[in-house]
Amino acid sequence: MPKKQAGGKGKAKPAASAESAAGKQEKVKPANHVKCRHILCEKQSKIAEAYAKLQEGQQFAQVATAYSEDKARNGGELGWMARGSMVGPFQEKAFSQPIGKYTEPFKTTFGYHILLVEERKM
Numbered sequence: 200m201p202k203k204q205a206g207g208k209g210k211a212k213p214a215a216s217a218e219s220a221a222g223k224q225e226k227v228k229p230a231n232h233v234k235c236r237h238i239l240c241e242k243q244s245k246i247a248e249a250y251a252k253l254q255e256g257q258q259f260a261q262v263a264t265a266y267s268e269d270k271a272r273n274g275g276e277l278g279w280m281a282r283g284s285m286v287g288p289f290q291e292k293a294f295s296q297p298i299g300k301y302t303e304p305f306k307t308t309f310g311y312h313i314l315l316v317e318e319r320k321m
Contacts, residue, residue, distance in 0.1 A: 230319035
């Protein structure tokens with residue numbers, strides 16, 4: 200079972216580029232399930248506001264509660280999700296995103312998302 204990351208409850212850092220500060224690419228462990236939170240907005244302008252709040256240092260769960268427009272308003276928590284149960288772009292981000300770092304906004308057929316992966320398991 201993967202170790203729980205420090206912070207919990209929607210604390211996150213912005214995702215760095217594919218290269219870390221030391222010039223090494225961050226490795227993401229393979230998994231079949233991810234535990235994640237997200238923020239979903241219909242309008243690009245609203246997701247941009249949410250992203251700005253995250254970059255200012257607000258907790259992910261607080262921003263998700265204030266901005267997300269879906270049923271996951273409980274801090275954006277989606278729980279454990281299996282590979283194959285998500286739409287393409289969402290699944291790609293979910294299984295490639297480092298734990299504890301949120302994505303830049305991205306679009307799916309449901310709207311605009313920001314995703315935070317909290318844990319992974321096989």
